[in-house]
Amino acid sequence: GFLTGPSRSPYAALPTEPDALANCLRPGDVLLVDGRQRVSTAIKYLTQSTWSHAALCVAGQDRETGALPLFVEADVVEGVRQVSLGQFAENHTRICRPSGLSDDEVAQVIAFAKSHIGDEYDLDNVIDLARYLIPTPPVPTSWRRRMISLGSGEPTKAICSTLIAQAFQSIRYPILPEITREISTDPDCDDCVRDIMHIRHHSLFTPRDFDVSPYFEVIKPTLRAGFDHRAISWSDPADLIESAPVKSVS
Numbered sequence: 114g115f116l117t118g119p120s121r122s123p124y125a126a127l128p129t130e131p132d133a134l135a136n137c138l139r140p141g142d143v144l145l146v147d148g149r150q151r152v153s154t155a156i157k158y159l160t161q162s163t164w165s166h167a168a169l170c171v172a173g174q175d176r177e178t179g180a181l182p183l184f185v186e187a188d189v190v191e192g193v194r195q196v197s198l199g200q201f202a203e204n205h206t207r208i209c210r211p212s213g214l215s216d217d218e219v220a221q222v223i224a225f226a227k228s229h230i231g232d233e234y235d236l237d238n239v240i241d242l243a244r245y246l247i248p249t250p251p252v253p254t255s256w257r258r259r260m261i262s263l264g265s266g267e268p269t270k271a272i273c274s275t276l277i278a279q280a281f282q283s284i285r286y287p288i289l290p291e292i293t294r295e296i297s298t299d300p301d302c303d304d305c306v307r308d309i310m311h312i313r314h315h316s317l318f319t320p321r322d323f324d325v326s327p328y329f330e331v332i333k334p335t336l337r338a339g340f341d342h343r344a345i346s347w348s349d350p351a352d353l354i355e356s357a358p359v360k361s362v363s
Contacts (some may be wrong), residue, residue: 127205128202128203128204128205128206129205129206129334129335130334130335130338131198131202133334133335133337133338134198134206134208134334135174135181135182135198136174136334136337136338137208137332137334137337137338138170138173138174138182138198138208139170139173139210140170140171140172140173140219140223141169141170141210141211141214141219141222141223142169142170142208142209142210142332143167143168143169143170143208143209143210143211143277143323143329144167144168144169144170144184144201144206144207144208144209145164145166145167145206145207145208145209145320145321145323145324146164146165146166146167146168146201146204146205146206146320147163147164147165147204147205147206148165148166148204163205163321164207164320164321164324165320166186166273166320167186167273167274167277167320167323168184168185168186168196168200168201168273168277169184169185169186169222169223169226169276169277169280170182170183170184171183171184171185171195171223171226171227174198180197181197181198181199182197182198183195183196183197183198184196184197184198184200184201185223185226185227185229185230185276186200186273187232187234187235187273187275187276188234189234190234191234192231192232192233192234193226193229193230193231193232193233193234193276194230194231195227195230207324207331208331208332208333208334209323209324209326209329209330209331209332210329210330210331210332211281211286211328211329211330212328212329212330214284214286218284218286221283221284222280222281222283222284222286223280225279225280225283226276226277226280229276232276235275273320274318274319274320274322274323275318277318277323278318278322286328287326287328288318288322288323288326288328288329289318289322289325289326
């Protein structure tokens, strides 16, 4: 359809080398994607972000067979489904990794996501987004998150980031909770305060929230693969760099 057609917007960065990306992924990782569809352009506009899509890694690379990592994602056309890493091979991506989860907790997150395979994509949300592909007056920043949180509200429908948010909320793992600060009632500590975290509704989450969350580590496959800046072959000859005039600072 129109929404899933290719976008002409440029890549924010080149795709990560496939083998390095596959070797780096673990079950429970969130893979953010710089999508190439028209609907991706709308999501990036509303969220003011590079990331238009998110997928949950449910199986790492099989070292014996070479099978690629597997993901659960919510696709506009096919709904919630399981796909391999090859689905995102041509996209700029980012790995966001939760911290300190036990194997059982990771398994619970994955089981939650897999239990929704077959659910429909929330088309009401897509219709809301489609309106912003047509030239209109600029949308105030304060309205954008509210716009993207619109949708049917039905439990058997989802978009990519809301499904993953629900999966992590099922084990009470924070993404971007609302935090209020209260003065401690401890009589021995007049200056003490405590932060109270409040769970945000899953429909308010967007792909960028996993990127900016203080509870998810950004993993760079290129660095993990043994990056050495000395091994780079630059296009500029070294003698041109060395002979460049140095300007004095007055």
